[in-house]
Amino acid sequence: MSYNKIVIGKPGTEKFFLGNEAIVRGALESGIDVYTYYPGTPSSEVGEAFMETFKKVGMKWVESSINEKVAMEVAGAAYARGASAMVGMKNVGLNVASDPLFALVTTHPKNKNSALVILVADDPQQHSSAVEMDSRNYLKLFKIPALEPSNPQECLEFTKRAFEISRELKLPVIIRTVTMVSHARSNVIIGKIKQSEIQDDFDLSKEANVASRLYFLKLKEDQIYIRMNRALEMSENSSINKIENENVKNDYELGIITSGVSYSYVREALDFLELKIPILKIGFINPLPAQKIAKFLEHLQQVFVVEENDGYIETQVLAIAQKIGLKVKIHGKDPFAYSKEDSLLPFVGELNPTKIAHALIKITNITPKFDLNLIEGKDYELLGRIPRLCPGCPHRTTGFAIKQATAKIKSKTRKKIYFYQDIGCYTLLAYPPLSFANVKYCMGSSIALAQGVAQINGSLNIAIIGDGTFFHSGISALLNGIYNKAPILVLILDNGWIGMTGQQPHPGSDTRYYKEGFFKQAIKLVEFLQGTGALVSVITHQKSVEQEYETKLEDLIYEKGLDVLENKNLQVIVVRDECIQKIIKRYKPEVRSVNMELCTNCGLCYNQFLCPAIIEKDDSAYIKSTLCLGCGICEEICPNDAIKREDL
Amino acid sequence: MIFDNYTIVMTGIGGQGLISLLQILGDVLMKNGYKVTTAETHGLSQRGGRVVCFLRFGSMLTAPIPLIGTADIIIATEKSCILEVLKYSKPDKSTKLVISTYEEKLINVEYPSEKYLFNVLHENSNNIYLIPATNIAEKLVKNPKTANIVILGYIVRFLPLNEKELENSLIQKFSENILSINLNVFKEGLKLK
Ligand SMILES: Cc1ncc(C[n+]2csc(CCOP(=O)(O)OP(=O)(O)O)c2C)c(N)n1
Ligand code: SF4
Ligand code: SF4
Numbered sequence: 001m002s003y004n005k006i007v008i009g010k011p012g013t014e015k016f017f018l019g020n021e022a023i024v025r026g027a028l029e030s031g032i033d034v035y036t037y038y039p040g041t042p043s044s045e046v047g048e049a050f051m052e053t054f055k056k057v058g059m060k061w062v063e064s065s066i067n068e069k070v071a072m073e074v075a076g077a078a079y080a081r082g083a084s085a086m087v088g089m090k091n092v093g094l095n096v097a098s099d100p101l102f103a104l105v106t107t108h109p110k111n112k113n114s115a116l117v118i119l120v121a122d123d124p125q126q127h128s129s130a131v132e133m134d135s136r137n138y139l140k141l142f143k144i145p146a147l148e149p150s151n152p153q154e155c156l157e158f159t160k161r162a163f164e165i166s167r168e169l170k171l172p173v174i175i176r177t178v179t180m181v182s183h184a185r186s187n188v189i190i191g192k193i194k195q196s197e198i199q200d201d202f203d204l205s206k207e208a209n210v211a212s213r214l215y216f217l218k219l220k221e222d223q224i225y226i227r228m229n230r231a232l233e234m235s236e237n238s239s240i241n242k243i244e245n246e247n248v249k250n251d252y253e254l255g256i257i258t259s260g261v262s263y264s265y266v267r268e269a270l271d272f273l274e275l276k277i278p279i280l281k282i283g284f285i286n287p288l289p290a291q292k293i294a295k296f297l298e299h300l301q302q303v304f305v306v307e308e309n310d311g312y313i314e315t316q317v318l319a320i321a322q323k324i325g326l327k328v329k330i331h332g333k334d335p336f337a338y339s340k341e342d343s344l345l346p347f348v349g350e351l352n353p354t355k356i357a358h359a360l361i362k363i364t365n366i367t368p369k370f371d372l373n374l375i376e377g378k379d380y381e382l383l384g385r386i387p388r389l390c391p392g393c394p395h396r397t398t399g400f401a402i403k404q405a406t407a408k409i410k411s412k413t414r415k416k417i418y419f420y421q422d423i424g425c426y427t428l429l430a431y432p433p434l435s436f437a438n439v440k441y442c443m444g445s446s447i448a449l450a451q452g453v454a455q456i457n458g459s460l461n462i463a464i465i466g467d468g469t470f471f472h473s474g475i476s477a478l479l480n481g482i483y484n485k486a487p488i489l490v491l492i493l494d495n496g497w498i499g500m501t502g503q504q505p506h507p508g509s510d511t512r513y514y515k516e517g518f519f520k521q522a523i524k525l526v527e528f529l530q531g532t533g534a535l536v537s538v539i540t541h542q543k544s545v546e547q548e549y550e551t552k553l554e555d556l557i558y559e560k561g562l563d564v565l566e567n568k569n570l571q572v573i574v575v576r577d578e579c580i581q582k583i584i585k586r587y588k589p590e591v592r593s594v595n596m597e598l599c600t601n602c603g604l605c606y607n608q609f610l611c612p613a614i615i616e617k618d619d620s621a622y623i624k625s626t627l628c629l630g631c632g633i634c635e636e637i638c639p640n641d642a643i644k645r646e647d648l
Numbered sequence: 649m650i651f652d653n654y655t656i657v658m659t660g661i662g663g664q665g666l667i668s669l670l671q672i673l674g675d676v677l678m679k680n681g682y683k684v685t686t687a688e689t690h691g692l693s694q695r696g697g698r699v700v701c702f703l704r705f706g707s708m709l710t711a712p713i714p715l716i717g718t719a720d721i722i723i724a725t726e727k728s729c730i731l732e733v734l735k736y737s738k739p740d741k742s743t744k745l746v747i748s749t750y751e752e753k754l755i756n757v758e759y760p761s762e763k764y765l766f767n768v769l770h771e772n773s774n775n776i777y778l779i780p781a782t783n784i785a786e787k788l789v790k791n792p793k794t795a796n797i798v799i800l801g802y803i804v805r806f807l808p809l810n811e812k813e814l815e816n817s818l819i820q821k822f823s824e825n826i827l828s829i830n831l832n833v834f835k836e837g838l839k840l841k
Contacts, residue, residue, distance in 0.1 A: 151685070183687065184712040185670070185685070185686040261711070261712065267710075269715070378734070385697055385698045626791060626793060
């Protein structure tokens with residue numbers, strides 16, 4: 001798929017590309033050798049496309065790494081070694097990868113072909129993230145050049161530009177996108193794919209690459225005063241920091257500074273208000289072109305800085321205006337006020353043309369074509385639709401079993417039970433009716449969170465973590481718990497894949513039956529756990545072999561939970577039940593149906609078990625055959641034996 | 649009718665095939681020389697959350713998200729979902745509302761009444777088209793998942809596209825085993841009054 005879509009095509013032709021696909025194409029047009037990544041929305045499609053195409057296009061190496069830190073290190077070393085490398089992650093992934101990046105960015109590879117581009121995809125409005133985070137704040141900390149595209153065409157062009165800058169300066173360059181750029185689709189004109197130019201000479205001389213005490217300060221000076229200084233020069237002269245309507249006069253003596261997708265919203269809002277004013281669109285977001293900004297400000301009485309989330313550009317514009325002694329009024333979010341009243345734009349959430357139009361109306365007092373407030377004042381009865389686990393998802397069964405088992409433990413021991421959730425599809429168990437989340441932070445934290453409470457009181461503390469997340473960053477917390485004898489119950493929900501972001505493989509994935517199969521070797525999770533000396537139990541859901549799987553799982557959780565409370569042991573239960581979205585690629589679903597004669601309409605299956613394929617219809621449970629994926633658990637839990645395979 | 653800066657808003661429930669609609673339409677429009685921008689805003693959409701997407705086309709690229717009050721067509725593949733996006737309908741009530749009659753009810757939550765929906769829709773538009781897309785898909789090919797293609801067939805009449813081009817694009821998009829049912833419902837959508 002990806003190959004035909006992204007790789008094939010004559011230079012100059014037009015493609016209908018997702019922002020992420022355009023990034024892949026841009027990298028291929030830059031002679032990329034290596035891509036490493038850790039999946040995370042909205043960045044995952046880039047990795048998946050490289051995974052599918054890399055052998056055919058002759059790249060040296062592509063991997064879906066165990067976590068972002070490792071991805072950064074693998075790509076970083078390839079960069080030092082002379083590769084044109086790229087590493088991709090979502091917003092919070094950069095937190096995980098930040099430690100090596102801090103040193104990496106000071107190093108100074110000597111190979112001509114060395115280039116490193118870092119894709120960071122932010123997610124304002126947290127469409128699919130646990131937190132909203134503006135990763136641009138890292139740019140000042142790392143002192144790293146960064147580009148921000150505003151649409152798919154720019155995704156392609158800026159990726160190419162990023163490779164060129166990195167190759168020239170020997171600094172990694174960040175490409176920062178947001179959901180509305182990575183997941184926007186539009187016309188993209190493609191260029192020519194370039195073959196890799198990696199050479200075999202290899203310079204790992206210490207001065208160039210080792211960030212140790214002996215060399216670090218010298219390298220840091222070189223990074224800031226030489227390489228970033230040149231980056232600044234590039235930013236000042238770059239055509240991707242461009243001024244539109246430069247000499248257009250307007251009554252308000254107003255101009256706009258913006259970047260990324262906000263630029264397109266600005267254009268939309270200005271059209272609506274029939275306003276034509278100068279716009280400085282910044283594509284090179286670090287270092288900012290301070291002189292260009294100063295010159296832009298000189299002709300204005302007021303400027304409006306439009307950006308999503310934090311006032312990253314605005315604080316710098318304020319500083320630049322102060323430095324050159326300009327009295328220009330700067331509108332935006334007043335980043336020093338931390339006040340909703342003082343800001344024209346929000347710190348929180350995505351922007352859109354409507355929000356910008358509102359702000360512009362406040363600044364200019366223009367009467368718009370129609371009253372936006374009137375539209376927004378209308379209030380409709382919206383149905384709150386909570387996302388649900390897929391029909392047949394293994395986590396539903398586990399959640400159901402945990403609920404039953406912990407209710408029994410509670411009534412027997414009268415102890416409090418707390419749950420620590422992690423990040424993955426099972427996070428949805430945090431919603432009613434199960435409501436399993438007492439505390440949840442970020443990927444890999446559940447096991448340590450459970451320890452923090454278990455070590456100080458006598459409650460039962462249960463960590464619920466997926467296999468992908470366990471490999472990503474749960475391992476060290478588990479080792480910590482074993483070493484410190486933390487009395488906790490750890491449930492590893494081993495569905496075999498990184499389900500949430502699209503069923504990508506992780507180091508424990510058994511890829512034999514799937515297209516990923518040909519170059520991966522799975523790590524044996526259970527043997528690994530046994531090797532740590534922990535008390536490990538395993539339960540496996542085998543299709544149509546295992547009877548009463550749910551009851552067995554319930555009993556196991558009950559037994560091990562009591563053991564944690566009574567004997568202060570750390571217990572690990574591995575629940576092995578494959579992600580149904582993967583299974584259906586191998587097996588035809590054994591669809592279930594309800595026998596209406598036997599069904600008493602108790603509602604257990606559609607009210608408590610909550611499979612989305614089951615609804616209430618004509619005073620009976622009813623299974624929508626096109627939604628059922630055939631896990632068979634409803635058949636097992638039905639107290640009236642009313643559910644059976646459809647074909648029987 | 650000029651098709652410039654033309655905006656279609658689509659909403660429905662994750663899994664109803666909205667993204668496919670965006671891709672099919674966008675691709676064909678691009679081949680017809682338009683600049684097209686689509687955007688998907690969804691969370692964990694594949695699992696029953698509400699989805700809102702935009703498709704915009706004309707002589708220039710636009711922002712992925714439109715201004716409220718400016719949509720030309722709003723499509724809802726689940727009836728109550730329309731409420732979330734009515735703010736995009738034009739104040740002059742000229743926006744076409746294409747709404748599937750399919751209702752996905754929630755447990756223990758009251759579904760908006762017929763009367764309420766009727767009033768609200770008429771407050772916002774003079775062009776309301778209620779389409780029994782899911783019924784048609786179920787009856788004709790026994791597959792409610794093709795309801796999105798019924799709608800695709802239906803909206804062709806509003807767009808500067810011809811059916812042959814869309815048909816070709818369906819042929820390219822769908823694998824052989826599901827192609828004929830999709831073509832079937834597409835034609836049914838074309839014919840609908
Ligand atoms: C640091 C970080 N990287 C990536 C992500 C994106 N992400 C969300 S959940 C998830 C993994 C889920 O895998 P697993 O724990 O196996 O649970 P499953 O979804 O399969 O149930 C990932 C990678 C993230 N939230 N944080
Ligand atoms: S077998 Fe039952 S629980 Fe499983 S997907 Fe089908 S209806 Fe849902
Ligand atoms: S993708 Fe897999 S793990 Fe995630 S909800 Fe669906 S079946 Fe469950």
